[in-house]
Amino acid sequence: MALPSGFEGPKEYFEKFFNFIQKYEYLFNFPNTDLLVNEVLDKIEMNLQELDIFQEVFDIRKLNCEYLTDFFEDLDKFDVKYEDFKDNDNLEFLIEVPLSVKKKHEIAYLANEIENVCGNIQCDTIVDFGSGLGYLDEQIFKTTNFNVLGLECNETNYVGAKKRQRKYYIDSMQRVKYIKHTIKPESTNIQEFLNDKFPNCKGFCIAGLHACADLTVDAIDMFLKMEHARALIIMPCCYHRIMEGNGGFKNFPLSRTLNEAYEEYSGFKYLTVPFLRLATQPPHMETEKIEDYVFNLLSRAVLQVYANEHNCKLKRNKRKAVRLKTLDNNFEAYAADAVNGFKLFLNKSGQESQVVSNNFERNIIIEDLISIWRQIPQLTFKKSAVFVLLQNSMQPAFENFVLYDRLVYLQEKGIEKCMFKKIVNEKISPRCLALIAQK
Template identity: 55%
Template sequence: MTLPQHFAHFEQYFEQCTIFFEEYQHLFNFANTDILVKGVLESIPIENLKTVDVYEDDFNLRTEAENNVFLMNFFDKLDKLQANHDFIDYQNNIEYTIEVPLGPKKKHEIVYLANEIGKLCNKIGCNTVVDFGSGLGYLDQVIFDMTKYNVLGLECNENHYVGAKKRQNKYHSDSTGYVKYIKHRVTEQSHINLEEFLKDKFPNNNGFCITGLHSCADLTVDGMNIFLKMPDAKAMILMPCCYHKMRLEHFSDEKFTNFPLSNCLKEIYNKNRGSDYMRIPFLRLAAQPHLTSQRNTENLVFNLLARAVLQLYAHKHNYKLKRKKRKAVKVKTIQNDFESYAQDACTEGFLFINVSSPNKSDTNISNEASHQIKSFNQKIVFEELMSIWRELSQTTFKKAAIFILLQNYLQPLIENFILLDRIVYLREKGLLNTACKKIVNERISPRCLALFAHK
């Protein structure tokens, strides 16, 4: 990753990004479920877009910016801040087939990450790979099959750890002497354990590479610090994700332990009150999958506004919504029909908790109270939700589409900003061989960036 041509120093770039984020925080500094509660869409001007179909595949928000001062200024400032990535040539398909029960996205990630690991280890001269968060071992077996390197998989989930060993014994018995699994939760202090693990499993290794396909939350930063502490750690390739799940120093003001990370950004962040707008929603947007086409915009608008209507109702009546399952409403099966959405939300998807009642907190709800909350006047709730939905104007839907597209333009900038902070941190520690590269096709896997480093 390199700085845009307008900037010669990281300090200058971080400063201008911070100013930009503060100016446009009205597009991200909140939970998206609150867009109606907070009147977010009112700040999006669409005077020249009233007759435009924003759902057309060829609709281009940049083109429409020519007659819209708000959009013109937004794109002008945004473009000056876009960082440049090193690209891996993924156009030439790697001829490797994984015979595992995974989707094409995950297979693509595994093959291309394994290929990059092989190339970097060959360049640096290390013969062992340590996989942080190895899961069921899919990546580890592919690394061994492609490179014949030793692989040590560290996994904290008992079921995944056991599953990886069962898969190895059943399908990859030839790798049992070279691919080892240990149940271990990686932390910043795991360098002590890792040294012992490697002495035990691969005593003759000549240096190792740290990797992770899903280096979620703080795992990437923990991996970086382990890499810095261990002389035998020669290379590192980590694919970060879920930035918003990083550890909080103080929950009340949403300050993170590992963001900002570099001294360079910390100074600018503190000076410009970054904690006011670089909060959980900021990091969540960084982790949001980037849209490479607009074919799904109409569905995204429905999902956004449908959930926002629930939130508006809850806000009006002093309720807190608590999901009863991971996917509260199965939006793929209701075909953008709000009546079905509302019915499912009222009956199966959400618990409506009266936050004004001391006996109905979301941390201590009796079975009887829970049943009462779930079944209370569902017909009345449903009818009011339908009324709110019908009152939404076509302008609201159009603004919601533009809001989604604007966030999509912001997403790569915010993610680049976070990753550049990590690169600068490594350089402050004396590690100059660092880079952020796109290693997979973003049309197949939106989570396409990897952090590279070697000594």
């Protein structure tokens, strides 16, 4: 289920959730990099002077504090109980490729779920949305009797899947086919692909692992409109990458019920990129590493303070601007890394012009950053830890809100057999939920 037990239906749930996020907007509705700039921590009203929040075992729910009591009383109303994941010792990942334990686990269990769902309905073909290098498709071939059509938009992945098949899996070539195709809501030519590759196809299932951004919604819409689509089994992720447009998002809210609540409660103020980014965060955090989380959070926030003081924007020079894993929570090392990992750009008349490097010599930048860091009081570190733990506590409720909207949308379209199910081990793969629907 995805509706918390205390609510009669989606309308009440959506409305009460808006009340919740309005009350605690200050905990999420901004980029976390602006934590210090926005003085967010001042709103966490707790006495932490005598508390060792960085102890090895720390349970924030056990603190006797009015602020936390009120917060968790409000949050727990949105708690959702999914059926526990069940390990299957008989499942094996059968593809000889050097993948991570996480990836092998996801592929094996998704293929198994596909077999369980589609084995009892009029479905003989699986259409894999975002088939990548074809690992899921080959696993399905080795463990089921279904035909597989892999659709992949990336040329390199598509070519790689074809080459791998010809080299290692030649026995699958009659039952596993690949097509380079960019999936869009109007991709009705999927039926033409099926007619060409598997002319005897009676019914198909749309499947997908790591259906990023809008791909899950595109899959839902195609499942609804295509006559021979019998089932949908897809694992959504990366909600923060949903396409933006017209002051909101293209595919969120999705259901009529949430759209009505969105209008009534000025949802555009709260259902923002930071909201979706929090919904996407891994829901489980090891408390013994809270110091690392706080260091990373405040270090980046210090850079933002510095940029703000100089009326500048920060831009990364590379994907990993700072090598966090090698710094051992040393801010001097962080600052030295940041000098090379970021560039400053002036905020000037709506245009960004790069600051001339001579105006900000490297040693001056490092000294200024270290000065800001050293002025941070110990209480700020403790409140930052509380902030991290509260966000982590909110994540499952935020993710459920996003996913339940999609479930309600399907129900509004007449699909009664639909649910979210935990099909992989959440300790191995945080994005453990699959949307499963049948006609």
